[in-house]
Structures are given as structure tokens and as C-alpha cells.
Amino acid sequence: MDSTLFDILNYVNEGIIITDEKLNILFWNIQMENLTQIKKEEAINSNLYERLPNLDKNYFKKAVNSVIENDYKYFFSSTIHEGLITDTRKLNIRINRFVRDNSRYVIIECIDVTSQVLRIEQLKKYSNELYILNKKLKEKEKEIEKLAYYDQLTGLANRTLFCHVAEKFLEKAKRDNSKLGLMFIDIDNFKKINDEYGHKAGDQVVIQIANILEESTRKHDIVSRYGGDEFLILLPDIQYYDNYEIIASRIADANREIIILDDIQVNISLSIGVSFYPEDGNNIDDLIFKADKAMYCAKNKGGNKCITTISIGKTLVGF
Known part of the structure; x- marks a missing residue:
């Protein structure tokens, strides 16, 4: 050749x-x-x-x-x-x-093609590392979001998230000309429990009351820990003002015998105040303020009661 x-x-x-x-x-x-x-x-x-x-x-x-x-x-x-x-x-x-x-x-x-294969393997490795990093960043974002919008003790919406969501429901209520209920809930004698049994026992009470409130509400109701031993429940799309009684009765019927330490059980009572849009105000702050006043009215009557802003207070069975 x-x-x-x-x-x-x-x-x-x-x-x-x-x-x-x-x-x-x-x-x-x-x-x-x-x-x-x-x-x-x-x-x-x-x-x-x-x-x-x-x-x-x-x-x-x-x-x-x-x-x-x-x-x-x-x-x-x-x-x-x-x-x-x-x-x-x-x-x-x-x-x-x-x-x-x-x-x-x-x-x-x-x-x-050794060098090309090595580069491809390196790219695959880098892509995999970027995928893992991106996944971790997304998990961190979720953690940060949870820290920003959810109560760490109970997992409920915190005050920031509650107010944000409540504003959206209030805007809808204004558009639809519908009613909105807001319940302000406080645990009776909570300071006494903390003083007598310690803050860990108090935390257990808060957690279990949060669970009771979630189990007693409807799917689209918003339950929030407002701070300390205070909770808010937003009741969107109620037809009549007395519709709140369904939720209040469920809370009243719930078993509130809470074991706070290994062998110590306490019976928890709640004071609840209820306000309504449009009767009690045109914004969420007004509704919280009026429901808070109604709640203190319930406390001044001895606690273990639910009182609304537009009716004479009533004692719920089981409170």
C-alpha cells in the first residue's frame, strides 16, 4: 500500500x-x-x-x-x-x-474520548451536587418560611400569617357582602399553671389546647396562636352571626382534662370573645380589639364562658 x-x-x-x-x-x-x-x-x-x-x-x-x-x-x-x-x-x-x-x-x-468522558462525569457530579444544594436551599426556605409564619411550639399560624390571611378573607367578605367571625380565646388561670408546675407544663397545655381548637374548627377556618396563651380563630363565610355557636359548642364538648406531667392532670377552662364583620368593624385590627374586649368580659364573669359583642354572654355547656 x-x-x-x-x-x-x-x-x-x-x-x-x-x-x-x-x-x-x-x-x-x-x-x-x-x-x-x-x-x-x-x-x-x-x-x-x-x-x-x-x-x-x-x-x-x-x-x-x-x-x-x-x-x-x-x-x-x-x-x-x-x-x-x-x-x-x-x-x-x-x-x-x-x-x-x-x-x-x-x-x-x-x-x-477520555478527557470528554471525564468532563461529562465531572458535569454529572457537579449537576448532582447542584441538585442536592438546590434541594437543601429549598428545604431551608421552607424552614425559614415556617419560622416566619408558623408558631414553633404548636405549629399553628402565627400572628403575622393570621393577619395576612385574615385580610384576604375580609376583602372577600366585603366583595361578597358576607359575614366574618373572629374568636379570641384565652386559657383561664394559665399563669397559675406555669407558677405551680413550671413552663414545660404550660407548654403542654398550650399544645393540647391548640390541638383541640384545630379539631373543633371547620376545614377552612384559620386557627392561630396569637401569643402566650392566646389564640385567634377566623370564621369565614358565616351566614348568620350565631353560626359561631357550632364551633364554640365543639370546643366546649372537647375533653380538656390535660396531663401536664407524668401523673398530674388538670382541667382547663377557656374564656372566649367573639366579634363579627361588618357589625364590629371594617378591618381586622378592630375585630381583634372587639373580640379581645368580649373575652375579658368573659374572664370578669369568672371565665369558662363565651361572649359575643352583639349579644348577652352565655355559659356554654362543658365550659
Whole structure:
């Protein structure tokens, strides 16, 4: 074969093997020497499968036969077919046939993609790290949001979130010309419980009362810890002012015998004041202020009562 062509192929930046149709190696360029550490003197005139035994596989031999007989072209990816030529580099392999002077030859191109594969693996690694970092950041955002809008002890909406949501429901009530109820709830004798049993016992009372309030309200009612032993409940979309009684009765019927320490049980009573939009004001601050006044009216009557701003106070059964 033309020695000039061989000289040119020595400068190609990929490994080149040329064999005859019996797969005897006729050409082995410098890049093949670099890839395999096999000198051309050792490779020339030896059989392909003897020189590169990892190629001696049925699927590869069938491919080579198809190239010789049918002029098919084959490509073997470094990621799927590792170690065919060498275990130290990542090589894509292309196999073609060419004919010269009625003789058939096989040309095998070995393209070194080690650096590209490494870059891809690094990119995958970085992408995975970015995904994990992004996931952690989103989790942190949720934690920050929870700290900003939810009470840490009870998990209820805090004052900030309550006021934000209440304003939205108030705007809707104004548009729909509907009514809105607001309940202000305070635990009776809470300071006495803290003083006698300690703040951990007080926390247990607050947590269990929060659970009772959530279980007693409707799905779309908003229960909030306003601060200390005070709670707010927003009652959107009530048809009549006395609709609050359904929620108040559920609270009254709830079991409020709370175990605060291992063997100490206390009975908890509540004072509740209720205000209404539009009767008691045109904004949330006014409704909270009026409900707070009604709650203190209930406390002044001995506690364990629910009093509204527009009716004479009543004692609920079970309070």
C-alpha cells in the first residue's frame, strides 16, 4: 500500500489500524502505540485478535465480518463497550471497509474520548451536587418560611400569617357582602399553671389546647396562636352571626382534662370573645380589639364562658 498515505495517517490524532480481509495487521500508527503501548513492529503482520485479544468477542467478530462482506459501518461507544482496545483509556471505535486493487481492507479508528468522558462525569457530579444544594436551599426556605409564619411550639399560624390571611378573607367578605367571625380565646388561670408546675407544663397545655381548637374548627377556618396563651380563630363565610355557636359548642364538648406531667392532670377552662364583620368593624385590627374586649368580659364573669359583642354572654355547656 501507499507509504505516503501511511505517513499521513501517523499524524492523525486518533489510533488507526488497517488490516487485510484476513485481519492481519498492515498498519499501526503512532497514536495506536501511545494508546496501547504496543510498538508497530510488534503489531505489523500479526492477527488483530491475537494482538488485541479483548476484540475476540462474538458480537465484534460478527460486526467485522459484516464490514468485510457487506460494506457495513459500525460504531462502538466507549461507554457501552469498555476495554476493547485498552483498559486505561476511553475509546470510541469506528470500523469501515475500503477496496483497493480488488482487495478489501478494514480500517479501525480508535478515537480517544477520555478527557470528554471525564468532563461529562465531572458535569454529572457537579449537576448532582447542584441538585442536592438546590434541594437543601429549598428545604431551608421552607424552614425559614415556617419560622416566619408558623408558631414553633404548636405549629399553628402565627400572628403575622393570621393577619395576612385574615385580610384576604375580609376583602372577600366585603366583595361578597358576607359575614366574618373572629374568636379570641384565652386559657383561664394559665399563669397559675406555669407558677405551680413550671413552663414545660404550660407548654403542654398550650399544645393540647391548640390541638383541640384545630379539631373543633371547620376545614377552612384559620386557627392561630396569637401569643402566650392566646389564640385567634377566623370564621369565614358565616351566614348568620350565631353560626359561631357550632364551633364554640365543639370546643366546649372537647375533653380538656390535660396531663401536664407524668401523673398530674388538670382541667382547663377557656374564656372566649367573639366579634363579627361588618357589625364590629371594617378591618381586622378592630375585630381583634372587639373580640379581645368580649373575652375579658368573659374572664370578669369568672371565665369558662363565651361572649359575643352583639349579644348577652352565655355559659356554654362543658365550659
